[in-house]
Amino acid sequence: MSVPKAVGIETEYGIVAASLAPGGGNEPVAAAHAVVEQIRHCGPVGAPQRTMGAALAPWPAGWRTATETAPGPESDRASNDDGWMLANGARLYVDHAHPEYCTPECLSPREAVAADKAGEVILERCRQAAEPAWRARGRRLLLYKNNSDHKGNSYGCHENYLLSAELYDDLLERRRALVAEQVLPFLITRTLLSGAGKVGSENATTPAGFQLAQRPDFFETITGLQTTYRRPLFNLRDEAHADRARYRRLHVIVGDANLAEFSTWLKVGTAQWFFRLLEDDWLTQRLELADPLRAWQTVSRDLSFTARLPLAQGGAATALEIQQRFCSAARQYCASQTVEAEAKAVLDCWEATLTTLAAGATGWRRLASRLDWAIKRNLLEKYLAARQSSWQEVSAWQPLMETALARAGGAPLTTEAISQLAEEYGLPSAASERQRQLFFGLRRLDWEYHDLRRGPAEDEMGLFYRMQQRGAVERLVGDEDVARRVTAPPADTRARARGLVLQRFGETVTWADWSGMYIASAPPAASHGWWLHLPDPLDSALPKNPLENT
């Protein structure tokens, strides 16, 4: 029987601290720190946390006094990446130049949606609190939940899934073929469900009008440890943050940051299904893609869902067909095993979504209130139609526009500059001004979709939230559920124990990690402090203090 697939979502938020006057430069790192620092005033109680990433030396779950031997961070690599472990079980810190929010460990996809949405609320509160000081200095402060700046730079939204140590070792050592034959085909074709949608292409990849996902242009290798350069489809970061003998954490970096609750729910829910099937040895059909990197870019650009992806063992299959095979395996599993009600609901919606996408060229429009890419595509295609344009035309003009922008070197792009290049690119120069407007207008709407502002006034609200307020986006969790996850952790993972300690001791917790924390009784009298070790992500109970009854 497989290990319950606890999941956490890490989101790096895009941040703009632009000058209100032209040419005022930017201060993204200072802005990111300014936003995160506001958690002291407007978030759940947290603890300053140092040496994140250093695992606690192994010892059984529970409490140890600081005078005992063994406890403490295994590594002494103090990273200075100060951040916060929060009383809702989450983590908030500055990653390079981005505020990053990591949800607590969640068991159900519904909990993951609520925890992810709580992150949006917390970040936006922090932004609002930080903005007046930046406004006074003549700067706007905005946050974006997306993965691309449309200029060749990407930042991530990573998922972490709890696997058994046995499966993890299989994937990395004993049965490495599973990565190519099962994991990559699933994750690459999951783009149909989880993509956030993007105008254009980046990183010198094939021009595109619209893509289903934001990240495929930025992946360049199959496996690797890194996440910010030569990004790998399968990340090998082996940081369990748990008892390694029993559990491992699979770090999935090929997903998009989603705003639509249905997208997040399906992204997480189908991945839980997939890893359950894999761990229970339920997947027997080899689906190895001949060229996974190219296949992902193809899936992302295929707006008709009919592109056939060459398979390593010969033949080809569409992304829909590959997803349908995984979905069918889950249906067979469901028929012979007892599964939770929510897993059944995920399976029903997974199946229905694939059927809808398979229903002709316009079937996807039935998902234009559920999936991020479909919501955005519907919005932008109406914008294009009103201007008698199409994705094919936008794609055809992309190389010219990129050349013109490069030549302009940051100066305003004139119609004349575009017109001068039109002949060279075999495009009608008479369309230059219209194309200039389309190029910037489409990208503006794309960014606005991910703007984290939530009003209350409509002119202080991102496009996604405007749509949600109008009832144009289906919801799974209500504001009440999200508010609960702003202040309290999920009840069924170790996040609960972490949250209980942080709620009660706040800043006397002077060190915290996913698997443990240190409580100083009277800082800096560390000799009277206590270490708490929480090596089991599935154990929500707060270990009994051995001295409680003494």
Added chain:
Amino acid sequence: MTIQKRITEPRSGKKPPIEEVRAPLFAPPPTAAAEASLAAADDFAQEIASEQVGGSVAHQRVNQIDDERLYNEGDQISGQ
């Protein structure tokens, strides 16, 4: 109260401070909610589509800058 006495589970009889999310699950379409949302999505998309590029667009209300300047500032989003 000493720390070691305070670091414990809530006393029995006390309401735990943590509650589960109990929202209803999604159901496969067509549902009444899905149909209503799709209609609202189309209305909203038409509204956005009818805005004048470079004119009184929502973006200008929101960001107080034009589309091209937003694009040129876009690299700031990634902290580059």
